Amino acid sequence: MACTQKHKHVKTLLATLLLALSLGAQAQNSIIDESDFKPKKKTVRTAPADDEEEPKKFDPSKLVFGGNIGATFGDFTFINLSPQVGYAFKPWITAGAGINYLYNSVRFRNFNGDEVQRDNLSFAGLNLFTRVFPVKFIMLSVQPELNYSWGRTRYKVGNLPDQKLEGAFVPVFMVGAGVVVPSGGRGGMFISLQYDVVQNQRSPYGNRPFVNIGFTL
Numbered sequence: 001m002a003c004t005q006k007h008k009h010v011k012t013l014l015a016t017l018l019l020a021l022s023l024g025a026q027a028q029n030s031i032i033d034e035s036d037f038k039p040k041k042k043t044v045r046t047a048p049a050d051d052e053e054e055p056k057k058f059d060p061s062k063l064v065f066g067g068n069i070g071a072t073f074g075d076f077t078f079i080n081l082s083p084q085v086g087y088a089f090k091p092w093i094t095a096g097a098g099i100n101y102l103y104n105s106v107r108f109r110n111f112n113g114d115e116v117q118r119d120n121l122s123f124a125g126l127n128l129f130t131r132v133f134p135v136k137f138i139m140l141s142v143q144p145e146l147n148y149s150w151g152r153t154r155y156k157v158g159n160l161p162d163q164k165l166e167g168a169f170v171p172v173f174m175v176g177a178g179v180v181v182p183s184g185g186r187g188g189m190f191i192s193l194q195y196d197v198v199q200n201q202r203s204p205y206g207n208r209p210f211v212n213i214g215f216t217l
Contacts (some may be wrong), residue, residue, distance in 0.1 A: 069215070082101070092132060105120045105137060119153050137180050140177050174197050176197065
């Protein structure tokens, strides 16, 4: 009797353990990782917007051609041939470069008006320029130059031989302001007052402000 009761207790204990293990397995299988419900991030590639501005390119229609052409004759003879080419970066600013050829001839006279000496100088070089138009028809400008000069002094009295002037580089930095007379499109003529601030002894522009006439096409 006691043995039978003991077997019943063992069977009951085993049944209880099997039931507990079964419930534990079911509970473990019912646990779901919350991360399974989170949407996965996707990398979205966006095409470049159609309205994005492209890098600005060189525009040949903004090229500006012109320069300075002028001449005076007399005891002081001055000839200027300086073609230039520039680019209108904005409607109010143009910059560029050019080449120079200038010729100066100065006659010296005595009290009787007779010529006693003549200095002849030629110049050839390069220039850079920037012109700003703060308001319509008004121009401000700067123009550095580097010219090579050569020449000769001729004496008209005393049978003195001509004296050759040694070649030398002459720096120039001109500043100026003036007015623009339009002639259609970007073309026009400009009249300005210029001054060489370097004041080299051989400056082709002298030591005083002078009137300059130029043009653009």
